[in-house]
Amino acid sequence: MNDTPETKTDTLLESINSPADLRRLQPAQLPQVCDEIRRFLIDSLSVNPGHFASSMGAVELTVALHYVFNTPYDRIVWDVGHQAYGHKLLTGRREAFAGNRKMGGLSGFPNPDESPYDTFSAGHASNSISAALGMAVAADLHKDEPRRNIVAVIGDASISGGLAFEGLNNAANTPNNLLIILNDNDMSIDRNVGALNSYLANLTTSPGYNDLRYKIYRLAQKCGLVSDRRRGLMLRFNNSLKALLTRQQNIFEGLNIRYFGPFDGNDVATVVRVLKDIRDMDGPRILHLSTVKGKGYAPAEADPSTWHAPGRFDPATGRRAESEPKTKPVPPKYQDVFGKTLLELARADKEIVAITAAMPSGTSISIMQKELPARVFDVGISEGHAVTFAGGLARDGMRPFVGIYSSFLQRGYDHIVNDIALQRLPVVFCIDRAGIVGEDGATHHGALDLAYMRSVPNMTVSAPRNAEALRNLMYTAAHITEGPFSIRYPRGAGKTVDTDTPMHKVEIGKGELLRDGSDVAVLTIGTVADDAAQAIDKAAETLGINAAHADMMFLKPLDTTLLEHIAAKDCPIITVEDGTINGALGSAVAEWLTERGLSRPLVRLGMPDRFVTQGTPAQLRALCGYDAGGIFNAIAKVCAEKCETVES
Numbered sequence: 001m002n003d004t005p006e007t008k009t010d011t012l013l014e015s016i017n018s019p020a021d022l023r024r025l026q027p028a029q030l031p032q033v034c035d036e037i038r039r040f041l042i043d044s045l046s047v048n049p050g051h052f053a054s055s056m057g058a059v060e061l062t063v064a065l066h067y068v069f070n071t072p073y074d075r076i077v078w079d080v081g082h083q084a085y086g087h088k089l090l091t092g093r094r095e096a097f098a099g100n101r102k103m104g105g106l107s108g109f110p111n112p113d114e115s116p117y118d119t120f121s122a123g124h125a126s127n128s129i130s131a132a133l134g135m136a137v138a139a140d141l142h143k144d145e146p147r148r149n150i151v152a153v154i155g156d157a158s159i160s161g162g163l164a165f166e167g168l169n170n171a172a173n174t175p176n177n178l179l180i181i182l183n184d185n186d187m188s189i190d191r192n193v194g195a196l197n198s199y200l201a202n203l204t205t206s207p208g209y210n211d212l213r214y215k216i217y218r219l220a221q222k223c224g225l226v227s228d229r230r231r232g233l234m235l236r237f238n239n240s241l242k243a244l245l246t247r248q249q250n251i252f253e254g255l256n257i258r259y260f261g262p263f264d265g266n267d268v269a270t271v272v273r274v275l276k277d278i279r280d281m282d283g284p285r286i287l288h289l290s291t292v293k294g295k296g297y298a299p300a301e302a303d304p305s306t307w308h309a310p311g312r313f314d315p316a317t318g319r320r321a322e323s324e325p326k327t328k329p330v331p332p333k334y335q336d337v338f339g340k341t342l343l344e345l346a347r348a349d350k351e352i353v354a355i356t357a358a359m360p361s362g363t364s365i366s367i368m369q370k371e372l373p374a375r376v377f378d379v380g381i382s383e384g385h386a387v388t389f390a391g392g393l394a395r396d397g398m399r400p401f402v403g404i405y406s407s408f409l410q411r412g413y414d415h416i417v418n419d420i421a422l423q424r425l426p427v428v429f430c431i432d433r434a435g436i437v438g439e440d441g442a443t444h445h446g447a448l449d450l451a452y453m454r455s456v457p458n459m460t461v462s463a464p465r466n467a468e469a470l471r472n473l474m475y476t477a478a479h480i481t482e483g484p485f486s487i488r489y490p491r492g493a494g495k496t497v498d499t500d501t502p503m504h505k506v507e508i509g510k511g512e513l514l515r516d517g518s519d520v521a522v523l524t525i526g527t528v529a530d531d532a533a534q535a536i537d538k539a540a541e542t543l544g545i546n547a548a549h550a551d552m553m554f555l556k557p558l559d560t561t562l563l564e565h566i567a568a569k570d571c572p573i574i575t576v577e578d579g580t581i582n583g584a585l586g587s588a589v590a591e592w593l594t595e596r597g598l599s600r601p602l603v604r605l606g607m608p609d610r611f612v613t614q615g616t617p618a619q620l621r622a623l624c625g626y627d628a629g630g631i632f633n634a635i636a637k638v639c640a641e642k643c644e645t646v647e648s
Helices: 027-047 051-057 057-068 086-089 128-142 162-172 195-204 205-224 228-246 266-280 298-302 332-349 365-369 383-397 407-419 449-454 467-477 529-545 561-566 585-595 619-622 626-648
Strands: 075-078 150-155 179-184 258-263 283-291 350-358 376-378 399-407 429-434 461-462 486-487 512-515 521-526 547-551 552-554 573-580 603-606
Touching: 027 051, 027 057, 027 086, 027 266, 057 086, 057 150, 057 179, 057 266, 075 128, 075 195, 086 407, 128 162, 128 603, 205 258, 205 603, 228 547, 258 266, 283 547, 332 350, 332 365, 332 399, 332 429, 332 467, 332 529, 350 383, 350 467, 365 376, 365 407, 383 547, 407 449, 429 449, 429 467, 449 486, 449 552, 449 573, 449 585, 467 486, 512 529, 512 561, 521 529, 521 585, 521 626, 529 626, 547 561, 552 585, 561 585, 573 626, 603 619, 603 626, 619 626
Parallel strands: 075 150, 150 179, 179 283, 258 283, 350 376, 350 399, 399 429, 429 486, 461 486, 521 547, 521 573, 573 603
Antiparallel strands: 461 552, 512 547
């Protein structure tokens, strides 16, 4: 028996610095690579949280794609990007992965600025097919040699989005060689019928079958039996015949797109074989892979929803840090205040309904859903439909509350304008994750909602400074009879533990003077009022500056009476908002002053006219200059400039 210590050999993953290294391996080694990627993800994400379950489920697919295709010459377009961590590990970013989602580190999503292997920006759902189709057509127009393969990877949730269907329709009617991979980790489109299904799936993807199929097609074309115009009919007939033989049906049968599957997407050997078989086929194709979200980690497989982004956890036990018992009461998250208040309002008014776009737990609409399921509608990743659906409900007497993240609601902007505001329908938009959201970065920051809502006629635009104000705004919105009403609030918790205070109506367009002063006036909207209050206190204590502080609460309509009070002081004005400085509070105040011929020094603090990177909310607010420190610096600067002007 050998008693010498066992030396640790290098893992296969450690030898892979690019997909070219992966392609040097033997097929039999790929399962080990998959196992090592999973172990790496478990160890890394347990201490530096991110999107866990999706990436775990897509490991085999990721390995197979980079093994079969010549990336980055061949393009892989990831939808959303939640599943792309394995992709990052295989494309030269393994050593940098410890900085994933951190300021100065890797983006949490595919980002073309980060790597040539990230072919298109990701973060929002349903865009992969359209983007990949554009690349496929570009490759054809450029006559790229050798042939450039384009692959879109889309999930079963994302493919429900309207843009995905638009892309599919265009792909079916445009010459291209696009491969669409449906990563199905939740609901099955096709019914599993066992051995016959497996046999036909293997048969129809074999090189021999497809060579014979192509020769028959060319012969029929030569004999004048079929034309290019009738090619679509043949494809639909082929799909329908396969459905008849397998007693299965799927939504792709009516498209001019060849369909293959479903296959086990967590069997890397199968995925590699199928990809090799269909890689060089002409025309658009759909490959349906069934995967297990959270694959390889039992807690995530058992509860994939919770483990989508679980936060920190113990790899050995699966205990999540968020599940640890709290030693003292903590303030609830704004989304939970919203969810509980919504249920409270719905209990009192049977006309109130709630709509979410695939985020019932993320918005806490799930709280109402548990008690009043018939009045809660999860429309899937279809924000535009959610808005217009709410309009239809409102048109016939219901009171819809639409809960959607700020950056996702952008997708429904046209519907907000034409289907809601134009008709002055009483739809309440509850805009979650408004402002800086943190580690998810540029695609998820709620930077634009104040500006884009302010530009819509008939729209009331509001933002509470705390949980109590959120409840009062919701109560007010529940009693409007005409016109849409938007309420935006941030990710995370406020400062108040007791949020069950009685609600009352607030006067629409009425702000509140929290503190009066004459040296400078600070105007805030939303929860940045806390940082402003800290900065004002510090300025008074350390610099003797007497600052006024007004919580505007409403961006539209503006409280002009409060603005007149501020303007009468003839002092510098600082506006602070957790959103873009272009088109929102700072712009509104500047316009108001200009229209009245008033000249006041004006400093606008908020998110700059650029996309903000990832980092903690505290880091990013400091970076943008509107945390307590940034507001204090602005107060000190404008007051110093005022004194210099007076002295000169």
